[in-house]
Amino acid sequence: xxxxxxxxxxxxxxxxxxxxxxxxxxxxxxxxxxxxxxxxxxxxxxxxxxxxxxxxxxxxxxxxxxxxxxxxxxxxxxxxxxxxxxxxxxxxxxxxxxxxxxxxxxxxxxxxxxxxxxxxxxxxxxxxxxxxxxxxxxxxxxxxx
Amino acid sequence: xxxxxxxxxxxxxxxxxxxxxxxxxxxxxxxxxxxxxxxxxxxxxxxxxxxxxxxxxxxxxxxxxxxxxxxxxxxxxxxxxxxxxxxx
Numbered sequence: 157x158x159x160x161x162x163x164x165x166x167x168x169x170x171x172x173x174x175x176x177x178x179x180x181x182x183x184x185x186x187x188x189x190x191x192x193x194x195x196x197x198x199x200x201x202x203x204x205x206x207x208x209x210x211x212x213x214x215x216x217x218x219x220x221x222x223x224x225x226x227x228x229x230x231x232x233x234x235x236x237x238x239x240x241x242x243x244x245x246x247x248x249x250x251x252x253x254x255x256x257x258x259x260x261x262x263x264x265x266x267x268x269x270x271x272x273x274x275x276x277x278x279x280x281x282x283x284x285x286x287x288x289x290x291x292x293x294x295x296x297x298x299x300x301x
Numbered sequence: 302x303x304x305x306x307x308x309x310x311x312x313x314x315x316x317x318x319x320x321x322x323x324x325x326x327x328x329x330x331x332x333x334x335x336x337x338x339x340x341x342x343x344x345x346x347x348x349x350x351x352x353x354x355x356x357x358x359x360x361x362x363x364x365x366x367x368x369x370x371x372x373x374x375x376x377x378x379x380x381x382x383x384x385x386x387x388x389x
Contacts, residue, residue: 158348237361238349300357
């Protein structure tokens with residue numbers, strides 16, 4: 157496994173662990189579904205913002221740990237045009253996936269589904285997009301672009 | 302963006318480059334230059350040289366010229382276009 161593949165695997169692992177840990181915590185904090193007051197939307201707004209922060213912190217901690225553990229490796233840490241092409245292609249797919257999620261979330265609202273359905277769809281596609289983006293990067297490193 | 306995702310299905314055909322190369326042969330002819338040495342001279346990672354050698358990635362024109370320059374040969378000596386018979 158190359159340095160770049162290891163780095164991407166670490167990023168994937170951090171996304172999965174951050175999502176799992178935060179998902180468990182969020183489930184415990186979940187408000188009563190019987191009423192959709194202002195506090196409900198306040199909860200979901202905060203939940204998504206905190207989730208973004210948690211993901212950033214997890215990614216930073218894992219990547220710093222990875223750099224420390226691989227400091228003796230010969231492979232350089234810079235990104236070249238091959239890395240940039242792979243990153244660009246996978247990021248594009250992440251945006252595509254998020255866009256599909258956004259449209260589905262809007263459809264859920266139009267169909268008068270509960271508001272939490274919309275937030276769950278957004279969160280799921282946001283996380284799913286991130287995970288698929290990392291998996292795609294691994295795939296492109298192995299198969300080429 | 303979303304439409305292009307649906308329409309341009311060819312983007313999923315990864316690793317189907319028709320640009321062939323003689324990098325391995327040229328490295329051998331230049332005192333068995335290692336992939337890392339070539340990578341250092343052209344300013345990319347070894348992984349990128351591996352991908353180019355295995356024809357999993359077609360380099361940018363600039364990188365192609367830099368590789369040719371390291372070997373001191375014209376670009377077409379290093380890279381050449383060879384489409385499959387089916388698509389030709």
